[in-house]
Amino acid sequence: MSWTRRRLLATAAVAGAGVLVGCDGSSPEVGPTDPTTTEGPSDDPTSDATTGDATTEPSPTAPAEPTRLRVVGTVAEGLTVPWGIAFLPGGGALVSERDTGRIVRVGAAGSVRTVTEVAEAAAAPGTGEGGLLGLALSPDGRGLYAYHSTDDDNRIVRMSWNGRALGRPRVVLDGIPRATIHNGGALAIGPDGLLYASTGDAGDGSNAPDVDSLGGKVLRMRLDGSPAPGNPYDNQVFSSGHRNVEGLAFDGAGRLWASEFGNDAYDELNLIEAGQDYGWPRTEGPTDAGGITGPQAWWPTDAASPAGLAVAHSTAYLGALRGQCVWAVPLAGRRAREPRRRLGGEDLGRIRAVALAPDGLLWVATSNTDGRGDPRDGDDRIVRVRIG
Known part of the structure; x- marks a missing residue:
């Protein structure tokens, strides 16, 4: 297969293999690795998911911890x-x-x-x-x-x-x-x-x-x-x-x-x-x-x-419907490392x-009005998420 290669974003190589993980961070069966997939430390306990504006600063080109996600604003509601x-x-x-x-x-x-x-x-x-x-x-x-x-x-x-x-x-x-x-x-x-x-x-x-x-x-x-x-x-x-x-x-x-x-x-x-x-x-x-x-x-x-x-910084970000979170999966070339459960505690x-926005942030959209969810005030909405 011949592809025209172009660098979309700066990426950092990591090593590992495919993994099996549970919704609560446990490993329900023995998989290729023994992952730790809990939410991890709070990204910023003083930051609320308030309405943002067009002046939100872009994420760093290469964040130190690309599996770390933080809601920094609401793009749109209703x-x-x-x-x-x-x-x-x-x-x-x-x-x-x-x-x-x-x-x-x-x-x-x-x-x-x-x-x-x-x-x-x-x-x-x-x-x-x-x-x-x-x-x-x-x-x-x-x-x-x-x-x-x-x-x-x-x-x-x-x-x-x-x-x-x-x-x-x-x-x-x-x-x-x-x-x-x-x-x-x-x-x-x-x-x-x-x-x-x-x-x-x-x-x-x-x-x-x-x-x-x-x-x-x-x-x-x-x-x-x-x-x-x-x-x-x-x-x-x-x-x-x-x-x-x-x-x-x-x-x-x-x-x-x-x-x-x-x-x-x-x-x-x-x-x-x-x-x-x-x-x-x-x-x-x-x-x-x-x-x-x-x-x-x-x-x-x-x-x-x-x-x-979405993929950025050698990390895949998957929106989860039943899981009610974003899974951040480090990528090592053709392989994936252990997923990290993120944003599951944000009541989204x-x-x-x-989707990866041009400024380096993620736009993350809820799906609570699809007949299978529990709509919150303002749903469905798109929130702005900072990487790293």
């Missing part, structure tokens, strides 16, 4: 199941709402303005976990890609963006299997300038290993939706054997990482490579099965349900989206 976050060159971000089909512009100082509504996503009956999902801004900043459900399928569309308004959706790729569960939905533009997308198995495990199906995959394509050069099959499929991937992110060396929902055993953090089979439905969690690529880190399913994913509830 959202409905925020899912995808695409940062804009001029500041702020476009944010998708899964259940309403809205794309809103969230200003750096907290303003929220509806930009458009993707009618097909909002109107799709029995959407469940589908709807309006991931977003990705085109490299030139003039187009927005969105992943959304319709009556019949999941699809990726492109809308022009002029800095103020979005144009009408134009289909880039359709025919992705949809169901009330396991719709995938993550989008990312790689350092190679190609578009990556994650899809779910749509509740049918047979889709995942079938390389002729777009379900249960990580896809790789040109920006017009056609298969990328060098793909392992004669279509958009890049990797197979996925149950439901909702997070994609590249590290500083151009490696692609994915957060994946398990069934009744283990959730996973996977390093994604061309042509690899990640096991579903044959395996779940660590495995020595032939022809299967196992995860780099894994959790009991009640500890994570990992959704959004279910956490879905995690």
Whole structure:
């Protein structure tokens, strides 16, 4: 695989292997390591999660402790199941709402303005976990890609963006299997300038290993939706054997990482490579099965349900729905070290989206209005999180 390498952020090498951890910091079974995964010392007991503004200082380029996270402000409140976050060159971000089909512009100082509504996503009956999902801004900043459900399928569309308004959706790729569960939905533009997308198995495990199906995959394509050069099959499929991937992110060396929902055993953090089979439905969690690529880190399913994913400073940050926290996972090149449970004591509830902002902070979005959570005042909200 030939990728154009570019350094996204300064990274620090660490050593280790994949790990198994529990929601409370315990090790419920014997794993590759014996991790200590408690919250650790208080980051700043005098700091409250108050409303922030556009003058928040950026995080250091290379924090001494990149697994240490601290809420430093609230970006926006009153959202409905925020899912995808695409940062804009001029500041702020476009944010998708899964259940309403809205794309809103969230200003750096907290303003929220509806930009458009993707009618097909909002109107799709029995959407469940589908709807309006991931977003990705085109490299030139003039187009927005969105992943959304319709009556019949999941699809990726492109809308022009002029800095103020979005144009009408134009289909880039359709025919992705949809169901009330396991719709995938993550989008990312790689350092190679190609578009990556994650899809779910749509509740049918047979889709995942079938390389002729777009379900249960990580896809790789040109920006017009056609298969990328060098793909392992004669279509958009890049990797197979996925149950439901909702997070994609590249590290500083151009490696692609994915957060994946398990069934009744283990959730996973996977390093994604061309042509690899990640096991579903044959395996779940660590495995020595032939022809299967196992995860780099894994959790009991009640500890994570990992959704959004960001990578910075050789650390992966996974938003956990059932786990109600952010898992910070140090990365040592192609390997993961022991995860650290963070923000679980901030009373944020279910956490879905995690995105790295241009200023080096994380935007972390709650998902308490999705029918499975306990909404707090102001939910759903996006908070600003300092690394280190």
